[in-house]
Amino acid sequence: MTKFDMIVIGSGSGLEVSSEAADRGLSVAVIEHGPFGGTCLNRGCIPSKMLIHSADVMETIRRAELFGIKAQVVGVDWDFIIKRAVDTVDSDATAVEEGNHQHPNITVFKATGRFVGHKTLEVGDERIMAETIVIAAGTRPRILDIDGLADVPVMTSDEALRLPKQPRKLIIMGGGYIAAELAHFFGALGTDITIVYRGSRLLRQEDDDVASRFTEVYQRRFNLLLNAHVRRAQRNNDGISLEVTQDGQAHTLTADAFLLAVGRVPNSDVLEVEKTGIETDSGGFVRTNEYLETNVSGIWALGDIVGRYMLKHSANLEAAYVAHNIFNAADMVAVDYHAMPHAIFASPQVASVGPTERVAREKGLNYVVSTYDYYDTAFGASIEDKDGFVKALADKESGEILGCHIIGSEASMLIQEVVNAMRMRLNVRAITQSVYVHPALPEVVQRAFGSLPA
Numbered sequence: 001m002t003k004f005d006m007i008v009i010g011s012g013s014g015l016e017v018s019s020e021a022a023d024r025g026l027s028v029a030v031i032e033h034g035p036f037g038g039t040c041l042n043r044g045c046i047p048s049k050m051l052i053h054s055a056d057v058m059e060t061i062r063r064a065e066l067f068g069i070k071a072q073v074v075g076v077d078w079d080f081i082i083k084r085a086v087d088t089v090d091s092d093a094t095a096v097e098e099g100n101h102q103h104p105n106i107t108v109f110k111a112t113g114r115f116v117g118h119k120t121l122e123v124g125d126e127r128i129m130a131e132t133i134v135i136a137a138g139t140r141p142r143i144l145d146i147d148g149l150a151d152v153p154v155m156t157s158d159e160a161l162r163l164p165k166q167p168r169k170l171i172i173m174g175g176g177y178i179a180a181e182l183a184h185f186f187g188a189l190g191t192d193i194t195i196v197y198r199g200s201r202l203l204r205q206e207d208d209d210v211a212s213r214f215t216e217v218y219q220r221r222f223n224l225l226l227n228a229h230v231r232r233a234q235r236n237n238d239g240i241s242l243e244v245t246q247d248g249q250a251h252t253l254t255a256d257a258f259l260l261a262v263g264r265v266p267n268s269d270v271l272e273v274e275k276t277g278i279e280t281d282s283g284g285f286v287r288t289n290e291y292l293e294t295n296v297s298g299i300w301a302l303g304d305i306v307g308r309y310m311l312k313h314s315a316n317l318e319a320a321y322v323a324h325n326i327f328n329a330a331d332m333v334a335v336d337y338h339a340m341p342h343a344i345f346a347s348p349q350v351a352s353v354g355p356t357e358r359v360a361r362e363k364g365l366n367y368v369v370s371t372y373d374y375y376d377t378a379f380g381a382s383i384e385d386k387d388g389f390v391k392a393l394a395d396k397e398s399g400e401i402l403g404c405h406i407i408g409s410e411a412s413m414l415i416q417e418v419v420n421a422m423r424m425r426l427n428v429r430a431i432t433q434s435v436y437v438h439p440a441l442p443e444v445v446q447r448a449f450g451s452l453p454a
């Protein structure tokens with residue numbers, strides 16, 4: 001049994017804590033069974049956004065005619081598109097792993113870890129323990145129990161981001177952001193997309209108006225089966241066939257590829273966290289207090305496995321708090337999740353911060369709301385964005401900004417100024433009384449807040 005000062009399980013945002021501990025002179029074990037850098041680098045944010053940029057370029061070319069440019073695409077170099085992303089993330093992952101090996105205070109365990117007793121883990125043939133343990137083991141794609149699924153070629157986002165051959169026809173099951181982003185990626189590059197989703201609207205976590213508009217746009221772009229359930233999967237000559245029911249009607253769909261994008265499950269089961277006495281919620285997410293300490297003193301958890309906001313910037317924020325709280329036991333700070341934003345890099349883009357209007361209503365907040373269309377601004381009209389809008393929410397009495405929901409071009413960037421204002425707990429005047437570059441796209445944000453009823 002080898003004893004360390006700290007064990008960190010997972011090399012995603014967990015590395016923020018392990019590197020600080022190692023730099024302070026602690027002996028640290030880092031356990032990672034996959035490539036270093038975790039989901040974001042290897043199977044998530046980075047490769048998906050690199051691939052989606054190719055889709056965005058294609059879309060720009062296809063829309064060129066709207067601006068008087070006659071352009072023709074002569075081909076898609078699929079190998080190049082995939083290789084650009086894969087080479088970048090693989091070399092980054094190698095560099096991160098190398099950096100960990102080289103640190104004199106870090107011991108890397110390249111194997112699956114699982115708890116076997118109090119603060120004790122088995123990794124490969126070894127047993128290790130530490131008084132301080134950080135669980136940052138993330139999540140994996142959920143696989144559904146569908147009749148026949150085991151016999152058909154099915155992929156998740158893990159494989160979809162490294163697919164050696166572009167599918168001709170792809171069925172995507174799911175209606176969340178991963179389904180939406182991957183439909184855009186494959187669809188813009190020419191794959192025939194069918195989305196099968198059990199809900200009545202895509203992106204149902206978003207503000208209702210945004211989700212409805214997004215669903216309308218995807219209805220124009222793709223074959224969309226809403227309120228639909230996959231009953232059975234079968235292999236056929238071309239690939240797969242799915243039996244789907246929608247509003248009581250049976251359909252048979254065929255495709256050469258099938259992507260499951262139906263959520264993520266926490267890796268707490270593989271880790272057997274119960275063996276060290278850690279409590280999880282009904283979904284298997286590790287329970288923590290506001291400082292991110294689990295019910296076992298000295299064991300901390302952060303990132304997706306905690307299941308609060310399953311986003312990289314949230315995992316990084318939590319890692320900074322865990323590092324602070326471990327090294328400042330007398331001065332612990334509760335995580336400030338105020339104004340946690342997110343963006344969906346589909347087409348159209350979606351970005352959001354703060355409660356949706358439905359949540360604001362359910363919480364009984366005293367709010368005012370206003371919506372402004374991109375097309376009613378000079379830049380929105382010049383780029384022909386006819387679907388985009390910004391929805392702003394503020395407190396009726398104090399004017400404090402409560403939230404903002406955007407669908408349309410560059411939504412992921414437009415949201416940032418609202419996040420910055422909200423993190424400072426500012427009033428709408430921080431936006432309405434500022435000076436905006438004319439005629440730039442952020443004017444649509446200013447007009448949305450400027451149109452709030454007084």
Ligand SMILES: Cc1cc2nc3c(=O)[nH]c(=O)nc-3n(C[C@H](O)[C@H](O)[C@H](O)COP(=O)(O)OP(=O)(O)OC[C@H]3O[C@@H](n4cnc5c(N)ncnc54)[C@H](O)[C@@H]3O)c2cc1C
Pocket residue numbers: 009010011012013014031032033034035037038039040041043044045046048111112113114136137138139157178267270271302303304305309310311312313314315
């Ligand atoms: C397709 C996709 C696109 C995404 N796009 C975005 C985006 O645009 N923006 C955004 O903010 N977020 C995005 N995310 C989410 C983001 O990737 C995660 O929120 C983030 O990576 C979580 O970090 P983490 O450190 O908690 O976990 P992870 O990064 O998942 O790290 C956990 C690590 O633990 C390892 N591990 C797990 N169990 C064990 C074990 N028992 N033994 C050893 N090692 C183990 C895993 O191999 C993994 O490397 C995306 C996710 C996906 C899937």
